[in-house]
Amino acid sequence: MHxxxxxxxxxxGLRVRFGEVEAVAGIDLTAYAGQATALLGRxxxxxxxxMRVLAGVLPPTExxxxxxxxxxxxxxxxxxxxxxxxxDVGGLVPRAxxxxxxxxxxxxxxxxxxxxxxxxxxxxxxxxxxxHRVTAxxxxxxxxxxxxxxxxxxxxxxxxxxxxxxxxxxxxxxxTLEVVADARADGAxxxxxTHLRELAVEACSTALVLRGGSEVAQLSAAEMAGEExxxxxxxxxx
Amino acid sequence: xxxxxxxxxxxxxxxxxxxHLVRFRATRSGGRxxxxxxxxxxxxxxxxxxxxxxxxxxxxxxxxxxxxxxxxxAMAGVLLLATVAAVTTGGGRELLPREQAVxxxxxxxTDHLGALLLAPLNIAWLLQAWVLVGCTSYALxxxxxxxxxxxxxxxxxxxxxxAQAAAWLxxxxxxxxxxxxxVRGTGLVLVGGAVAIQLTAGWGALVDRMPTVWLTVGLIxxxxxxxxxxxxxxxxxxxxxxxxxxxxxxxxDRRMPRDELRTETGTFVARPTxxxxxxxxVRLDWSSVWRTVPMRRGLATLAVAPGLMALAAQLPWTTxxxxxxLSTAGGALLFGVNAWxxxxxxxxxxxxxxxxxxxxxxxxxxxxxxxxxGASGVTIGxxxxxxxxxxxxxxxxxxxxxxVVGLQVVSASxxxxxxxxxxxxxxxxxxxxxxxxxxxxYSARLAVSxxxxxxxxSALAHLPDPRTSIAFALPFLCWSGLRLxxxxxxxxxxVLRARVIATVAA
Numbered sequence: 001m002h003x004x005x006x007x008x009x010x011x012x013g014l015r016v017r018f019g020e021v022e023a024v025a026g027i028d029l030t031a032y033a034g035q036a037t038a039l040l041g042r043x044x045x046x047x048x049x050x051m052r053v054l055a056g057v058l059p060p061t062e063x064x065x066x067x068x069x070x071x072x073x074x075x076x077x078x079x080x081x082x083x084x085x086x087x088d089v090g091g092l093v094p095r096a097x098x099x100x101x102x103x104x105x106x107x108x109x110x111x112x113x114x115x116x117x118x119x120x121x122x123x124x125x126x127x128x129x130x131x132h133r134v135t136a137x138x139x140x141x142x143x144x145x146x147x148x149x150x151x152x153x154x155x156x157x158x159x160x161x162x163x164x165x166x167x168x169x170x171x172x173x174x175x176t177l178e179v180v181a182d183a184r185a186d187g188a189x190x191x192x193x194t195h196l197r198e199l200a201v202e203a204c205s206t207a208l209v210l211r212g213g214s215e216v217a218q219l220s221a222a223e224m225a226g227e228e229x230x231x232x233x234x235x236x237x238x
Numbered sequence: 239x240x241x242x243x244x245x246x247x248x249x250x251x252x253x254x255x256x257x258h259l260v261r262f263r264a265t266r267s268g269g270r271x272x273x274x275x276x277x278x279x280x281x282x283x284x285x286x287x288x289x290x291x292x293x294x295x296x297x298x299x300x301x302x303x304x305x306x307x308x309x310x311x312a313m314a315g316v317l318l319l320a321t322v323a324a325v326t327t328g329g330g331r332e333l334l335p336r337e338q339a340v341x342x343x344x345x346x347x348t349d350h351l352g353a354l355l356l357a358p359l360n361i362a363w364l365l366q367a368w369v370l371v372g373c374t375s376y377a378l379x380x381x382x383x384x385x386x387x388x389x390x391x392x393x394x395x396x397x398x399x400x401a402q403a404a405a406w407l408x409x410x411x412x413x414x415x416x417x418x419x420x421v422r423g424t425g426l427v428l429v430g431g432a433v434a435i436q437l438t439a440g441w442g443a444l445v446d447r448m449p450t451v452w453l454t455v456g457l458i459x460x461x462x463x464x465x466x467x468x469x470x471x472x473x474x475x476x477x478x479x480x481x482x483x484x485x486x487x488x489x490x491d492r493r494m495p496r497d498e499l500r501t502e503t504g505t506f507v508a509r510p511t512x513x514x515x516x517x518x519x520v521r522l523d524w525s526s527v528w529r530t531v532p533m534r535r536g537l538a539t540l541a542v543a544p545g546l547m548a549l550a551a552q553l554p555w556t557t558x559x560x561x562x563x564l565s566t567a568g569g570a571l572l573f574g575v576n577a578w579x580x581x582x583x584x585x586x587x588x589x590x591x592x593x594x595x596x597x598x599x600x601x602x603x604x605x606x607x608x609x610x611x612g613a614s615g616v617t618i619g620x621x622x623x624x625x626x627x628x629x630x631x632x633x634x635x636x637x638x639x640x641x642v643v644g645l646q647v648v649s650a651s652x653x654x655x656x657x658x659x660x661x662x663x664x665x666x667x668x669x670x671x672x673x674x675x676x677x678x679x680y681s682a683r684l685a686v687s688x689x690x691x692x693x694x695x696s697a698l699a700h701l702p703d704p705r706t707s708i709a710f711a712l713p714f715l716c717w718s719g720l721r722l723x724x725x726x727x728x729x730x731x732x733v734l735r736a737r738v739i740a741t742v743a744a
């Protein structure tokens with residue numbers, strides 16, 4: 001843990017409401033540089049909504065959220081500059097190529113000399129051959145892999161991966177785990193939302209378990225590992 | 239043998255399935271706005287039927303006789319435009335979008351019947367139907383109308399069924415190897431033929447020999463044996479054409495949609511990164527438009543088809559603004575009325591990028607505006623080829639209409655896109671940016687507003703001073719510009735923007 005370096009993501013009393021539905025009902029979260037935190041929970045637990053708030057896509061209804069020192073309510077643009085986000089659904093413009101996605105991400109973040117890293121990431125995720133084809137023809141797994149590449153391109157201070165392993169083949173899973181490890185080594189704060197406990201344990205140091213839009217437990221990866229961890233996790237879901 | 243019985247059963251099942259799908263779509267369409275759209279549609283149809291009966295010179299005037307003479311041509315025009323629309327959309331509109339239909343056993347016959355049902359829900363079909371019905375009322379008056387209008391309405395069904403059958407046949411050919419080239423080549427030959435007829439002044443003889451003359455003669459004589467025979471022929475045509483369409487739909491369904499696959503598997507050469515965010519966003523949005531099969535086909539058709547018709551009819555400059563306005567309105571229905579759907583599920587990722595929402599809004603508006611002005615510009619250019627040299631007042635009126643209607647439609651589209659977003663996948667050539675009922679509402683509103691604006695400027699073209707059109711264009715432009723700025727402010731509200739993004743990315 002790098003708690004001495006100070007928190008990079010701070011969430012206090014976060015609530016998100018869609019009309020009558022309360023998707024997030026008061027979550028507190030602190031995440032640090034060089035640390036990877038897993039958000040675990042059943043469908044509708046509020047994981048993706050929390051990630052969308054942290055990505056600056058969705059404004060919180062109540063509560064405070066600081067990302068890389070920027071208040072998401074007042075400095076959403078600066079926060080988005082510091083984050084890399086892999087959304088839970090799709091995440092790709094259907095009729096743009098992977099290269100055009102990278103070009104857009106790089107241009108808007110004022111990156112110079114990004115091409116080599118872009119090519120390297122595409123190769124690592126075995127997307128080099130399809131770099132100039134539109135993403136509408138991609139399989140679900142290819143789309144997921146490209147979303148991780150886009151999130152990681154600019155070596156963000158905060159890496160937000162929402163269901164990055166969903167439908168991804170073993171090569172893609174391995175490459176994603178490498179991206180998470182590299183980001184942690186670079187001092188980034190990583191948040192991974194997933195249903196897959198075993199992969200969460202492998203990728204992250206801590207796990208936050210959500211239920212019904214609220215936090216029910218915060219555990220270390222070690223506590224979530226193995227059959228004991230599976231039982232503990234299962235008991236937290238009901 | 240059960241073949242006949244099973245065919246009947248299959249047909250009955252398909253008809254029942256269409257009912258289920260219509261109810262399914264109806265439950266997902268906005269209640270109040272959908273009702274409002276149907277009321278507007280019904281009111282306009284009633285007005286098209288009744289108002290011409292009370293116009294000066296109806297039935298008795300020389301102009302009414304002229305209108306009667308062009309009825310067969312107008313009927314053929316309906317068939318032609320319905321065919322172009324159905325062929326462009328690769329088999330007509332979908333009652334259930336393809337990506338949703340995969341989970342259900344929807345047969346090609348159901349798909350075909352659904353497309354037939356949805357065919358009238360587009361601006362070109364509606365306008366033509368209103369014009370044809372209105373011309374019939376004006377030319378024949380109350381008494382004859384009672385017998386003629388059912389036959390005219392039946393003709394609309396015949397034309398739609400024929401267009402749908404032709405569309406499936408063309409789509410079937412398109413899905414074969416070299417099919418796209420064959421279809422494009424055939425299209426060029428047909429256009430070349432039309433130009434040749436135009437140059438040899440042979441349209442008159444062709445029009446006189448069209449079967450629609452026989453139908454018109456049968457319908458205008460009041461209730462008689464000839465009238466009954468005409469109606470029976472029309473009914474038989476409907477049944478035969480619907481059956482041919484169903485068979486063609488099954489034939490086309492057995493093959494992959496080659497045009498869409500070509501876009502999805504093709505390679506697009508990377509271009510250097512531009513200097514500004516806006517240029518890159520515009521480029522990305524433009525690529526999204528141009529690489530989408532329904533938009534590419536729709537744009538080409540909207541730009542060229544009205545222009546060719548104007549070219550053939552040698553329309554005067556005072557009529558060209560109305561044609562250009564319709565082209566602009568039709569362009570907005572390709573994606574503009576739900577402009578944010580262009581990003582599809584990539585909307586979430588795009589929203590996480592560090593760029594101001596006002597830049598994103600500006601890029602999308604510019605692309606939409608360029609697309610609409612480009613299409614209507616081609617229409618005007620083609621129409622101008624055979625029109626006499628315009629007076630300065632006519633030229634000013636055309637330019638004013640082009641700009642005013644362009645901005646008017648962009649402004650309306652961006653407002654509607656922010657208020658009523660829909661999650662749609664524009665992958666299929668048959669996709670529309672909003673559900674059918676919403677499309678009816680958009681079509682009707684755009685048709686009315688743009689036609690009124692264009693008619694106003696058409697009237698100004700008769701005035702001697704060209705400055706009149708320019709002077710009237712300014713307040714129109716300011717008003718539309720103001721409404722566009724308001725739509726931008728709305729888009730910049732993070733809560734409203736999040737709602738739009740979450741909807742289109744769902």
